[in-house]
Amino acid sequence: MGALLGLREQGMNREVELIKSLTQGLPRRQDTILGVGDDCAIVKAGPEQEWLLKTDAMAEGVHFLRDDPAVMVGRKAISRLLSDVAAMGGEPGSVLVTIGVPKDLDPAWLDGFYEGLRDVAKHHELAIVGGETIQTPGPFFCSLAMTGHVQPGKAILRSGARVRDAIFVTGDLGGSIAGKHLNFEPRIRESRWLVKQFEIHAMIDLSDGLAGDLRHLCEASEVGAELWTSFIPISRSAKQRAQSGESPLPALAAALSDGEDFELLFTVDPSEAVRLKDAWKEAFPETPLSCIGRIMEQPRLMLRDDQGLRPLTLDGYDHFNAS
Amino acid sequence: MGALLGLREQGMNREVELIKSLTQGLPRRQDTILGVGDDCAIVKAGPEQEWLLKTDAMAEGVHFLRDDPAVMVGRKAISRLLSDVAAMGGEPGSVLVTIGVPKDLDPAWLDGFYEGLRDVAKHHELAIVGGETIQTPGPFFCSLAMTGHVQPGKAILRSGARVRDAIFVTGDLGGSIAGKHLNFEPRIRESRWLVKQFEIHAMIDLSDGLAGDLRHLCEASEVGAELWTSFIPISRSAKQRAQSGESPLPALAAALSDGEDFELLFTVDPSEAVRLKDAWKEAFPETPLSCIGRIMEQPRLMLRDDQGLRPLTLDGYDHFNAS
Numbered sequence: 087m088g089a090l091l092g093l094r095e096q097g098m099n100r101e102v103e104l105i106k107s108l109t110q111g112l113p114r115r116q117d118t119i120l121g122v123g124d125d126c127a128i129v130k131a132g133p134e135q136e137w138l139l140k141t142d143a144m145a146e147g148v149h150f151l152r153d154d155p156a157v158m159v160g161r162k163a164i165s166r167l168l169s170d171v172a173a174m175g176g177e178p179g180s181v182l183v184t185i186g187v188p189k190d191l192d193p194a195w196l197d198g199f200y201e202g203l204r205d206v207a208k209h210h211e212l213a214i215v216g217g218e219t220i221q222t223p224g225p226f227f228c229s230l231a232m233t234g235h236v237q238p239g240k241a242i243l244r245s246g247a248r249v250r251d252a253i254f255v256t257g258d259l260g261g262s263i264a265g266k267h268l269n270f271e272p273r274i275r276e277s278r279w280l281v282k283q284f285e286i287h288a289m290i291d292l293s294d295g296l297a298g299d300l301r302h303l304c305e306a307s308e309v310g311a312e313l314w315t316s317f318i319p320i321s322r323s324a325k326q327r328a329q330s331g332e333s334p335l336p337a338l339a340a341a342l343s344d345g346e347d348f349e350l351l352f353t354v355d356p357s358e359a360v361r362l363k364d365a366w367k368e369a370f371p372e373t374p375l376s377c378i379g380r381i382m383e384q385p386r387l388m389l390r391d392d393q394g395l396r397p398l399t400l401d402g403y404d405h406f407n408a409s
Numbered sequence: 410m411g412a413l414l415g416l417r418e419q420g421m422n423r424e425v426e427l428i429k430s431l432t433q434g435l436p437r438r439q440d441t442i443l444g445v446g447d448d449c450a451i452v453k454a455g456p457e458q459e460w461l462l463k464t465d466a467m468a469e470g471v472h473f474l475r476d477d478p479a480v481m482v483g484r485k486a487i488s489r490l491l492s493d494v495a496a497m498g499g500e501p502g503s504v505l506v507t508i509g510v511p512k513d514l515d516p517a518w519l520d521g522f523y524e525g526l527r528d529v530a531k532h533h534e535l536a537i538v539g540g541e542t543i544q545t546p547g548p549f550f551c552s553l554a555m556t557g558h559v560q561p562g563k564a565i566l567r568s569g570a571r572v573r574d575a576i577f578v579t580g581d582l583g584g585s586i587a588g589k590h591l592n593f594e595p596r597i598r599e600s601r602w603l604v605k606q607f608e609i610h611a612m613i614d615l616s617d618g619l620a621g622d623l624r625h626l627c628e629a630s631e632v633g634a635e636l637w638t639s640f641i642p643i644s645r646s647a648k649q650r651a652q653s654g655e656s657p658l659p660a661l662a663a664a665l666s667d668g669e670d671f672e673l674l675f676t677v678d679p680s681e682a683v684r685l686k687d688a689w690k691e692a693f694p695e696t697p698l699s700c701i702g703r704i705m706e707q708p709r710l711m712l713r714d715d716q717g718l719r720p721l722t723l724d725g726y727d728h729f730n731a732s
Contacts, residue, residue, distance in 0.1 A: 104516065105542050108523050115536040118503065127538035129503050129556070132455030139538055141505040141554055145545040180441065180452050182464040184507075184552045193427065200431050213438040215450035215462055219428050222468040224547015229507045231464055231554035233452070 123306070124244050125173040125291060126234060136241060138176045138234035142166050146225035150268070156195045158268040160202020166293070167232040168210060168272035169348045173291035175242040175281035176234035178274060180213045184229040186222035199228070210274055242281060242352070247288035247307035251353035251381040254362070257374060259296055259349065260324030260341035261333070267346040277350060279369055284362055289352035295343040297398055299351055301387060313379035313398065315391040318342070342398070353381055446629070447567050448496040448614060449557060459564060461499045461557035465489050469548035473591070479518045481591040483525020489616070490555040491533060491595035492671045496614035498565035498604035499557035501597060503536045507552040509545035522551070533597055565604060565675070570611035570630035574676035574704040577685070580697060582619055582670050583647030583663035584656070590669040600673060602692055607685055612675035618666040620721055622674055624710060636702035636721065638714040641665070665721070676704055 109122045119128040119136060126138035142163070146152055150159045164181060171178045183203060187196065207214050212232075256273055273291070280286055290303045296318070304311050315338060324340040327333035333340055354362060359377055366375045382388070387398040432445045442451040442459060449461035465486070469475055473482045487504060494501045506526060510519065530537050535555075579596055596614070603609055613626045619641070627634050638661060647663040650656035656663055677685060682700055689698040705711070710721040 104510075104519070105540075108519060108542070109537075109540065111527075112537040113527060113530045113535065114538075115503070115534060118536040118538055121536065121538045122540060127503070127505070129536075129538060131460065132458050135455050137454065137460070137556075139503060139505055139554075139556065141507045141539060141541050141552075143507045143509060143541050143543045143552065145509055145543055145547070147546045148544055180438070180450070180462060182450070182462055182554055184464045184466045184554075186466060186468055186547075186550055186552075187427075196427070196431060204434075204436060207436045211438060212436065213441040213444070213452075214432075214435040215437075215441055215444045215452060216464060217428075217432065217445060218464050218466050218552070219431070220466045220468055221471050222547060222550060223470045224468070224545060224550070227509055227545060227547070227550060229464070229466065229509075229541070229552035231462075231505055231507075233460075233462070233556075 125170040136236050136238050140170045141231040143229040145227040156198025157202040160199040161206050162268050163228050164203050164206045165272045169291040171234035172273045172277035173289050176236045178212050179233040180215045182231040183217040186227040242286045242289040244290050244303045244306035247353045247381045249383045252356045252359040252377050253379045255351050257349040258319045258321035259347050260344040261321050261327050262346040264323040270348045273350045287353045292347040292349045295345050297342045310382040310384045310386045312382050312388045317378045319376045448493040459559050459561050463493045464554040466552040468550040479521025480525040483522040484529050485591050486551050487526050487529045488595045492614040494557035495596045495600035496612050499559045501535050502556040503538045505554045506540040509550040565609045565612040567613050567626045567629035570676045570704045572706045575679045575682040575700050576676050576702045578674050580672040581642045581644035583667040584644050584650050585669040587646040593671045596673045610676045615670040615672045618668050620665045633705040633707045633709045635705050635711045640701045642699045
C-alpha cells in the first residue's frame with residue numbers, strides 16, 4: 087500500500103478489499119505471533135528474540151518514474167521498509183532485494199539503484215544478504231523483504247491504543263510528492279528512543295496519509311479519535327502547493343490525506359504527554375513532535391476546529407473533500 | 410535465476426555478470442553468517458538457531474503464461490523457495506507474498522494463485538505471515554520471501570564438496586517444461602531425512618540444469634567433477650521430447666542442461682554411498698536416487714561415457730551442443 091501515484095485515483099478501497107479477501111485464513115504456525123495486518127509480521131525466534139518480517143514493492147510508473155534519480159529510488163525502496171520496522175519499535179536486521187529488469191534498462195540505472203540501497207543499509211547498519219534478479223517484459227520493479235528484531239512482547243502494535251491516549255505525530259505532514267517521498271529519513275533512531283524511554287501504546291507509520299493511517303490504528307484498537315486541526319503540523323510544501331494551486335487540496339486537507347509522509351503516528355498515556363514533549367525536544371531538537379489529538383471511545387474519527395467538532399469521514403481524498 | 414523461458418536464449422551469462430557486479434561488497438552485519446551466493450542466506454537468530462532467508466520472483470510471460478492454471482502458478486511460486494530451503498538442509502518457516510497486479514487481471518485468477526500458495530503452505534506447515542499488493546502497469550509478477558531454520562552450523566552449503574565425494578541426484582532430469590516445472594514436489598522431506606541420517610558435504614537444488622548447477626557447486630567448493638553418462642537419470646518427458654522432435658536436444662543433453670528440475674544434487678563421502686542408496690530405497694521407494702559421478706581435484710567438469718572422458722564445457726545449451 088502507500089502508492090503515491092495511481093492507486094489513489096483508482097480508490098484505495100478496491101485494493102484494501104482485494105487484500106482482505108486474499109489474506110483471509112492464511113496458514114499460521116506455532117511460531118507465528120502476528121500475521122498479516124500490522125506494519126510487520128512477528129515470528130518467534132528463540133527464547134530471547136522475536137523477529138519482524140516485512141515485504142514491500144515498488145513499480146516504475148506507479149511509485150516512481152524512470153526519470154527519478156536511481157539512487158533516490160533505491161534509497162526509497164529500502165527506507166520504506168525501515169519505516170515499517172520503526173513503526174513496530176524494532177531494530178532493523180537483514181534485507182533481501184528482488185528486482186525485475188526490463189531489457190531496455192540502462193545498467194547504470196541499476197548501479198545507481200543499488201548505490202541507494204547500499205547507502206541506506208550502511209547508514210542503518212543493515213545487511214543485504216540475498217536477492218533475486220529476473221527479467222520482466224514489463225517496467226522495472228523491486229520487491230524487498232526485511233527482518234527486524236524486538237525483545238519478546240515488546241513490539242508496538244497498531245492495536246494497543248487506549249481511550250484518552252494522547253496522539254502524537256513526528257515531522258510535518260502533506261505534500262510529500264514535491265520531493266520528500268523520494269528523500270526521507272526513516273524514523274528508526276526516533277523509534278528506538280521512544281520505545282526505550284516511554285511506554286508507547288500503539289504506533290503506525292504514515293504511508294497512506296494521516297487520516298487513513300489513523301483509521302487503521304483506531305480500527306485495530308477498536309477505538310475512535312479526535313484530531314485538533316490547529317495542532318496538525320502542515321509541511322511547507324503542502325502549504326506552497328496549496329497556495330500556488332499546484333495541488334487542488336487546501337494545505338490542511340493535504341496534511342490529512344497525502345500519502346508517503348513516512349512519519350510515525352503513536353499514542354501514549356496522557357499523563358506522559360508533557361514529559362515526552364520535553365524529552366523529545368532535547369533528544370531531537372530538529373524534528374518536530376506534535377500532539378494532535380486524543381483517542382476516544384466512540385469508534386469514529388472526528389476533527390475539532392474553531393467551528394467545533396465534525397466527522398472526519400476520510401476514505402481517501404474524495405470523501406474528505408465532500409465532507 | 411532459473412527462468413525456464415527467455416533467459417536461456419539471452420544467455421545466462423549476462424544475468425550472472427549483472428548479478429555479480431550488483432552484489433559485490435554488499436553490507437553485512439555481525440549476525441550475517443552467509444550472504445549472497447548460496448541457495449539461501451544464513452543469519453544468526455539467538456544461540457540455538459540460525460535462520461535461512463531466501464527470495465524468489467516470477468513474472469508472467471517469463472516464468473509462466475497467463476493461460477497456465479493460476480493454482481499451479483501459485484504452487485510453483487512457493488515450491489521454488491521450498492526447494493531452496495531443502496537445498497540448505499533447512500526446515501521451512503514463514504513466507505511473505507508480494508504481488509504486482511495489472512489492471513486487467515481477473516480477480517478469479519488471483520484467488521487461484523492464492524489457493525495454490527495456501528495448498529503448499531499447509532502441506533509443508535509453512536505460515537504465510539505477510540505480503541504486499543501493488544498495482545503494476547506491466548504483467549503480473551510475484552515475489553516471495555521465505556524463512557527457514559537450521560541448527561547452528563548445520564546448514565548444507567554449496568561449498569562443502571570434497572575430492573572423491575560421490576555425487577548424488579534425486580528424481581529424473583530434463584524435460585521439465587513439459588509440465589513438471591509447474592507441478593513438482595519440493596524435496597523438503599527428503600532433505601530433512603538426508604541431513605539427519607547422513608553427513609551431506611554439499612548440496613544445491615537444480616534450477617539452472619544439472620551441468621550448470623553442478624558447476625555452481627564445484628566453483629563454490631573449488632573442485633571439479635566427473636559425471637558418468639550412463640547413470641544420469643533421464644526423465645521420460647526428456648526422452649519423449651527428444652524422440653518426437655519436440656525438443657532439438659538429445660535426451661541426455663536435456664537431462665544435463667534443461668532448467669527447473671527442482672531436484673537435489675548433493676555429495677557425500679564415497680564410503681557412505683552404498684549405505685545411502687539402500688537406506689534411501691527404504692525411505693523413499695518411489696523416488697529415484699542416482700549416484701552420477703564423483704568430485705575431482707582438477708577444477709573442471711568432465712563427462713565419462715563409452716568413448717572415454719571428454720570435457721563438459723557447459724555454459725548453457727549452446728556451448729554444450731558445440732562440444
